[in-house]
Amino acid sequence: MSEMNELFYKNPYLTSFDAIVTSCETVKKGYEITLSDTCFYPEGGGQPADLGTLNGISVLDVQRKKDGTIVHLTDTPFETGLTVHGEIDWPHRFSLMQNHSGEHIVSGLIHKKFGYDNVGYHMSDVITLDLSGPLTWDELMEIERETNQVIWDNRPINIIYPSDAEIENLDYRSKKELSGKIRIVEIPDADLCACCGTHVYRTGEIGLVKFLSMINYKGGVRIEMVAGDLALKDYDRKLSSNQVIQRLLCLKPDEIAEGVKKILDESQNKDLKIAAINKKYNELKIASLPNDQKILLDFEDDLNGIELRKFCDSLKNSGKASISAVFCVSNANTDGEPPAISYCIGSSGPDLKKISKELNTEFNGKGGGSSEMIQGTFYTDRKKLEAEFSTFLKNLLSL
Numbered sequence: 001m002s003e004m005n006e007l008f009y010k011n012p013y014l015t016s017f018d019a020i021v022t023s024c025e026t027v028k029k030g031y032e033i034t035l036s037d038t039c040f041y042p043e044g045g046g047q048p049a050d051l052g053t054l055n056g057i058s059v060l061d062v063q064r065k066k067d068g069t070i071v072h073l074t075d076t077p078f079e080t081g082l083t084v085h086g087e088i089d090w091p092h093r094f095s096l097m098q099n100h101s102g103e104h105i106v107s108g109l110i111h112k113k114f115g116y117d118n119v120g121y122h123m124s125d126v127i128t129l130d131l132s133g134p135l136t137w138d139e140l141m142e143i144e145r146e147t148n149q150v151i152w153d154n155r156p157i158n159i160i161y162p163s164d165a166e167i168e169n170l171d172y173r174s175k176k177e178l179s180g181k182i183r184i185v186e187i188p189d190a191d192l193c194a195c196c197g198t199h200v201y202r203t204g205e206i207g208l209v210k211f212l213s214m215i216n217y218k219g220g221v222r223i224e225m226v227a228g229d230l231a232l233k234d235y236d237r238k239l240s241s242n243q244v245i246q247r248l249l250c251l252k253p254d255e256i257a258e259g260v261k262k263i264l265d266e267s268q269n270k271d272l273k274i275a276a277i278n279k280k281y282n283e284l285k286i287a288s289l290p291n292d293q294k295i296l297l298d299f300e301d302d303l304n305g306i307e308l309r310k311f312c313d314s315l316k317n318s319g320k321a322s323i324s325a326v327f328c329v330s331n332a333n334t335d336g337e338p339p340a341i342s343y344c345i346g347s348s349g350p351d352l353k354k355i356s357k358e359l360n361t362e363f364n365g366k367g368g369g370s371s372e373m374i375q376g377t378f379y380t381d382r383k384k385l386e387a388e389f390s391t392f393l394k395n396l397l398s399l
């Protein structure tokens with residue numbers, strides 16, 4: 001067993017301490033330091049390790065070894081026997097205490113009401129909690145209201161060490177098999193659970209618990225929640241994001257959802273109008289082109305792939321030519337980039353699939369399609385296409 005004094009159990013609010021270095025071992029990631037006393041909580045029971053410093057040197061990780069010894073990982077060695085001053089990152093630890101204590105109330109209330117167990121637990125920017133049975137969102141919201149009531153009641157969070165006789169008759173939640181003296185966390189009428197983590201003294205310090213999401217997971221549910229400072233940070237992020245949307249769209253705070261829906265509806269109507277105008281343009285444009293051509297070339301601006309294909313299809317179906325080739329200049333010839341011209345070629349006669357490869361080779365392009373229609377991009381300029389495309393195709397197809 002470790003001889004180290006674990007100060008975080010004596011006083012979870014202790015932020016600094018002095019101790020003697022009892023060993024310093026070189027490991028892969030740096031140096032593992034053991035101390036006579038520590039208030040650095042080692043990762044365990046779902047609670048991440050404390051951060052902080054020893055004589056101003058950063059403590060990168062804190063772990064408990066199998067024999068119970070707590071080791072502090074640093075990138076600098078310490079001499080055995082040296083007295084060091086340790087300081088933990090208190091905002092980080094207090095946030096963990098708030099969130100961990102909040103999770104106790106949630107798991108305890110769900111256990112009382114539904115009999116489910118907490119079967120997975122992870123703390124980072126949000127708390128992920130896996131429960132062994134299903135819940136509806138409404139049931140979860142009811143748990144949220146009850147949890148916050150426990151918080152606002154400012155109930156004490158008691159740590160008790162029951163005797164072997166007492167533990168027999170105690171109905172408590174146990175996160176894992178514990179040996180030796182069992183440490184029980186008690187929140188009156190909310191939770192009774194074996195736990196080795198650090199907790200706040202009274203529930204009021206948790207401030208707030210808010211559930212963010214719930215999904216079905218392994219026959220139960222996975223819940224994301226935040227408490228204390230994480231809840232405040234989450235509120236900050238969401239408020240900032242809402243304010244940006246509000247400013248951009250000139251909406252009142254309570255009208256964001258309604259306002260965004262209205263704007264999306266308007267945008268959809270605009271898309272429909274644009275499609276109708278495009279259709280009309282295509283009809284007029286096609287009517288203006290000459291009839292009875294073997295090969296018809298047409299250059300358009302600003303068509304996307306779908307519009308280009310639609311226009312080419314209409315041109316092919318108009319019967320104006322046996323081959324209809326529509327080109328669209330995608331980008332200007334700037335900064336040494338080769339000009340890219342998207343193409344769509346339709347045929348009411350000759351098989352285009354057979355000649356697609358030769359066209360791409362001749363005009364430095366890529367693409368393909370069916371015997372009736374091919375689509376792609378030529379990396380060449382408009383002048384070359386105007387001068388050579390028809391002749392090349394005529395020769396290729398012996399038209």
Ligand SMILES: [Zn+2]
Nearest residue numbers: 185195196197
């Ligand atoms: Zn705990």
